[in-house]
Amino acid sequence: MDQKQDEILKKDRAELLQAQAELWCHTFGYLKSIALRCAVELGIPNAIHRNGGSASLPELLGTLPLAANKRSCLPRLMRFLVSFGIFKEDISREGTTTTTTTSVYQLTPVSRLLVDGIGMNSNTEHTCQSTYVLVCVSQLQVGASLCLGNWLTSSDENTPFGMAHGMDFWDFTGHDAEYSMLFNKGMASDSHFVVNIVIHECAEVFVGVRSLVDVGGGNGAMAKAIADAFPHIKCYVLDLPHVIHGTPTDGIVEFVAGDMMHFVPSADVVLLKFVLHDWSDEDCVRILTRCKQAITNKEEGGKVIIIDTVIGSPSQQILEAQLSMDICMMTLTTGKEREERDWHKIFLEAGFTRYKIMPILGVRALIEVYP
Numbered sequence: 001m002d003q004k005q006d007e008i009l010k011k012d013r014a015e016l017l018q019a020q021a022e023l024w025c026h027t028f029g030y031l032k033s034i035a036l037r038c039a040v041e042l043g044i045p046n047a048i049h050r051n052g053g054s055a056s057l058p059e060l061l062g063t064l065p066l067a068a069n070k071r072s073c074l075p076r077l078m079r080f081l082v083s084f085g086i087f088k089e090d091i092s093r094e095g096t097t098t099t100t101t102t103s104v105y106q107l108t109p110v111s112r113l114l115v116d117g118i119g120m121n122s123n124t125e126h127t128c129q130s131t132y133v134l135v136c137v138s139q140l141q142v143g144a145s146l147c148l149g150n151w152l153t154s155s156d157e158n159t160p161f162g163m164a165h166g167m168d169f170w171d172f173t174g175h176d177a178e179y180s181m182l183f184n185k186g187m188a189s190d191s192h193f194v195v196n197i198v199i200h201e202c203a204e205v206f207v208g209v210r211s212l213v214d215v216g217g218g219n220g221a222m223a224k225a226i227a228d229a230f231p232h233i234k235c236y237v238l239d240l241p242h243v244i245h246g247t248p249t250d251g252i253v254e255f256v257a258g259d260m261m262h263f264v265p266s267a268d269v270v271l272l273k274f275v276l277h278d279w280s281d282e283d284c285v286r287i288l289t290r291c292k293q294a295i296t297n298k299e300e301g302g303k304v305i306i307i308d309t310v311i312g313s314p315s316q317q318i319l320e321a322q323l324s325m326d327i328c329m330m331t332l333t334t335g336k337e338r339e340e341r342d343w344h345k346i347f348l349e350a351g352f353t354r355y356k357i358m359p360i361l362g363v364r365a366l367i368e369v370y371p
């Protein structure tokens with residue numbers, strides 16, 4: 001073998017080894033989600049926050065509820081979580097024990113989202129995203145996603161979630177009060193997070209609005225925050241009976257139990273946050289047709305406001321989050337994440353004339369749709 005051939009083969013072998021490393025990263029990618037869930041379950045973000053924003057290993061060991069025979073696992077878990085940006089290691093502040101130096105960990109912007117009670121607005125305790133993580137990285141959802149391959153090769157009309165758990169997602173939330181409460185809490189934390197940005201970045205969408213109905217509005221987190229920020233807007237929430245009946249009323253927002261496929265209460269603005277991505281195109285047209293009928297002042301600014309994904313972003317991370325959420329929707333529901341052309345088609349079919357996409361919410365966008 002001549003030297004040139006030898007160099008080519010050497011390069012091929014290096015590429016193969018690199019490819020294997022990449023394959024391992026994808027094969028074990030689920031462990032990032034699991035480690036993230038562990039961090040939330042153990043309360044690591046809160047522990048670091050309570051310790052003043054950074055904590056050494058002994059400080060963490062002193063406060064986390066680890067079994068005595070698992071304490072040596074913590075540095076390995078922390079090393080992994082640091083490797084993909086959940087925490088960072090403060091090299092300048094290595095702590096010392098009597099015999100060795102020890103790592104000091106800090107929060108990153110990602111783990112700050114998992115701390116109870118720090119956030120961007122007065123509802124700080126609610127913006128914490130840890131329940132959202134617990135809901136999404138749960139036996140129920142991960143178990144359902146493991147059915148995806150079988151589901152794709154079966155003619156079963158069920159979703160992978162239905163295949164795994166014997167009923168569709170919304171029926172399940174209606175049957176399992178504990179999961180339903182956790183799910184609604186997780187959704188509410190997302191709403192508190194998003195509404196703060198909406199109110200500050202595009203308050204103009206609420207100008208002239210006298211009434212608003214949040215369709216599929218869960219426990220009313222979004223509607224309550226809108227009513228707080230704009231007291232002149234009368235806010236309603238429509239959701240399924242089991243969600244509405246488990247929600248305490250506050251006299252500010254009016255709750256209506258019902259099925260959006262059949263009825264949407266009238267208002268100047270109909271809000272659909274994180275709802276349409278749960279449904280097929282046909283169902284979205286049906287829901288939007290009902291919403292259009294419900295708009296009271298069609299000639300004077302009445303509209304539907306949608307908060308959902310419009311696939312496509314120059315940011316690789318945002319795009320990856322959008323595409324991951326699309327597979328999550330394939331697993332749990334009959335819905336999907338949509339590109340602008342998909343939205344365009346649905347809006348026209350539901351009888352709307354124009355729309356405006358405002359990409360102000362990171363992974364998601366705010367879309368105004370006019371009758």
Ligand SMILES: C[S@@+](CC[C@H](N)C(=O)[O-])C[C@H]1O[C@@H](n2cnc3c(N)ncnc32)[C@H](O)[C@@H]1O
Pocket residue numbers: 170187188190191215216217218219238239240243258259260261272273274275278
């Ligand atoms: C993904 S959650 C979004 C909740 C809320 N909009 C948010 O973003 O926090 C979807 C909501 O739609 C509600 N929902 C599902 N089917 C419904 C129906 N047929 N009629 C009314 N609400 C429904 C669910 O109960 C749930 O609260």
